[in-house]
Amino acid sequence: MNEIWQGLIKAVELIVSFDQEVMEIAGRSLVIAVTSLGLAALVCLPLGGLIHARQFRGKKTLVTLIQTLYSIPTVVIGLFVFLLLSRAGPLGGLNLLFTPTAMVIGQALLVAPILLGLTISALSGVDGLLPDTARSLGANGFQTSLVVLKEARFAVMAAVVLAFGRAISEVGVAIMVGGNILGYTRVMPTAISLETGKGDLALSMALGMILLFIALIINFGLNRIQQG
Amino acid sequence: MTLIETVGLCQKYGEHDILRDVNLKVEPGETLALIGPTGAGKTTLLRLLNLLDIPASGRLYFDNADVSRASKARQEARRRMAFVLQKPVVFNSSVYDNVACGLKWRGVMGADLRTKVDPVLETVGLSVCRDRNARTLSGGETQRVAIARAIVLEPELLLLDEPTANLDPVSASKIEELIAGIIRQRQSTVIMATHDRSHGERLADRMAVLMNGELTQVGKSKDIFASPGSRDIAEFVGAENIIGGVIIASDDGLATIDAGGRLIEAISDYPDGEEVYACVRPENIILSISASHDSERNSFSGEIASVASMGPLCRIEVDCGFPLVALVTKRSAGELVLEKGKTVHAAFKATSVHVIRRQG
Ligand SMILES: Nc1ncnc2c1ncn2[C@@H]1O[C@H](COP(=O)(O)OP(=O)(O)OP(=O)(O)O)[C@@H](O)[C@H]1O
Ligand SMILES: [Mg+2]
Numbered sequence: 001m002n003e004i005w006q007g008l009i010k011a012v013e014l015i016v017s018f019d020q021e022v023m024e025i026a027g028r029s030l031v032i033a034v035t036s037l038g039l040a041a042l043v044c045l046p047l048g049g050l051i052h053a054r055q056f057r058g059k060k061t062l063v064t065l066i067q068t069l070y071s072i073p074t075v076v077i078g079l080f081v082f083l084l085l086s087r088a089g090p091l092g093g094l095n096l097l098f099t100p101t102a103m104v105i106g107q108a109l110l111v112a113p114i115l116l117g118l119t120i121s122a123l124s125g126v127d128g129l130l131p132d133t134a135r136s137l138g139a140n141g142f143q144t145s146l147v148v149l150k151e152a153r154f155a156v157m158a159a160v161v162l163a164f165g166r167a168i169s170e171v172g173v174a175i176m177v178g179g180n181i182l183g184y185t186r187v188m189p190t191a192i193s194l195e196t197g198k199g200d201l202a203l204s205m206a207l208g209m210i211l212l213f214i215a216l217i218i219n220f221g222l223n224r225i226q227q228g
Numbered sequence: 229m230t231l232i233e234t235v236g237l238c239q240k241y242g243e244h245d246i247l248r249d250v251n252l253k254v255e256p257g258e259t260l261a262l263i264g265p266t267g268a269g270k271t272t273l274l275r276l277l278n279l280l281d282i283p284a285s286g287r288l289y290f291d292n293a294d295v296s297r298a299s300k301a302r303q304e305a306r307r308r309m310a311f312v313l314q315k316p317v318v319f320n321s322s323v324y325d326n327v328a329c330g331l332k333w334r335g336v337m338g339a340d341l342r343t344k345v346d347p348v349l350e351t352v353g354l355s356v357c358r359d360r361n362a363r364t365l366s367g368g369e370t371q372r373v374a375i376a377r378a379i380v381l382e383p384e385l386l387l388l389d390e391p392t393a394n395l396d397p398v399s400a401s402k403i404e405e406l407i408a409g410i411i412r413q414r415q416s417t418v419i420m421a422t423h424d425r426s427h428g429e430r431l432a433d434r435m436a437v438l439m440n441g442e443l444t445q446v447g448k449s450k451d452i453f454a455s456p457g458s459r460d461i462a463e464f465v466g467a468e469n470i471i472g473g474v475i476i477a478s479d480d481g482l483a484t485i486d487a488g489g490r491l492i493e494a495i496s497d498y499p500d501g502e503e504v505y506a507c508v509r510p511e512n513i514i515l516s517i518s519a520s521h522d523s524e525r526n527s528f529s530g531e532i533a534s535v536a537s538m539g540p541l542c543r544i545e546v547d548c549g550f551p552l553v554a555l556v557t558k559r560s561a562g563e564l565v566l567e568k569g570k571t572v573h574a575a576f577k578a579t580s581v582h583v584i585r586r587q588g
Pocket of ligand 2: 389390
């Protein structure tokens, strides 16, 4: 018990003193998560808009499939990207395995279904006559898309925030394709799992607290968004 | 000079023909009412005129330019019109922003925007709600936002789809006054769909009757009411008495119609043997207790089958071998003691009868 107590005190010290190792790991986590999120959003938001706007056969099945992938285990994505990037894999020649880039790819794939699916449902919440109303008042195609997106902005933002939460807190992809290399691919969740095993409770708890703090901010943000 | 013209316009949804061969010409400055029962295709036609949908076939000209398909011309033409949809949808922003958006899309900014939007908000009586979120407005207020959004653009062509439907009578008449004011003040051309024929009659110069996807009659309001072109139109424009019969004699424009043994005289040029409908508007039927109007040829006695009150009027159905509906004021109904079962004489002039040929 004493050990835990001391670890906690030391963890707080690490945070308030802006300990270099803690800050570096937290910073790397944020950069990787934001990059993968940005990448996924760049593809998934317009794609979601397209899927929403078009009528085609199998659309319902596709949406169900996307929704199923919301809860795909992180290690499955990790395994998939590992196989893709490993020496013998189709993209093995790029030498990307155990790099931050590999982690970005993995996390982008991980959050893509959430972004895509929630964008589609955000857009289907918008009145179908809204685009026609905009066009009837003289909006061109681009202006009309903006109107629809703006109308769904709260739901789309909620999707982005949720996806960010999943990216920054996952372990499976980070450890399998990042490798938890000190100073290179070590991020908060992987550092916590390693340091706890090694017995460095202070560092684990400091990183855990930062993760919790980020989760708190995310939740706060989500609530603000949902209240409009 | 025509502002908008359709040539053989057709529209389909899936395999269903919704509009068939619609030919319509509208002059600048004219107000046209598009009337027809629900499901006739009014909204479908307005959506085509506003270039929201592409027609299945046929051509559409706006200001003499072909805008049937070419997308660049369509966007330009659409910016010269405004369409108030049947179901008004407001954007999730302030009333002011809702009314300003069309101008913003046309590149109007800053002070110019304000000087245009504020007076329009005043006109529609929404100045007090200027900064409220438009989603919090009542149905009538929402409808006014939708109209304001359109008229602030000063469109050359204003399309209105049932602007007073789904509103209580007071709000509806306010909106109607607003539209009448706009029509008077601005020189813009208006096409307005409505299934309320009296509404169309009050506001429009000309009417187009749409039945089952076909434009069955276009003309001055009073002509359509006086001489509907078919049985469907006659029913729709309120000629409640539509009596089937055969012309048995005609003499210099005056025809005698045999309606199940009773003879009706009417003005008509159809030849003997022609199967026709004789249409008489209920307000043109005179009821009396004694058959004093012997001079009138079309005089029939019968029992009152029903009496129904309609505001200041009474709707009285008399069974004269065929049912005949008359509209009389409450006062004269009281004086004549018109009650169910009483025998009365119903009379109308030969000139009040409009004869339609039976089709097929
Ligand atoms: N998107 C659509 N898909 C299939 N059928 C449609 C569609 N829109 C309209 N219809 C059909 O087309 C016909 C004409 O519809 P429309 O809305 O033009 O009628 P309307 O004259 O405006 O009627 P109302 O007075 O009720 O508004 C109706 O039978 C309707 O069911
Ligand atoms: Mg309609």
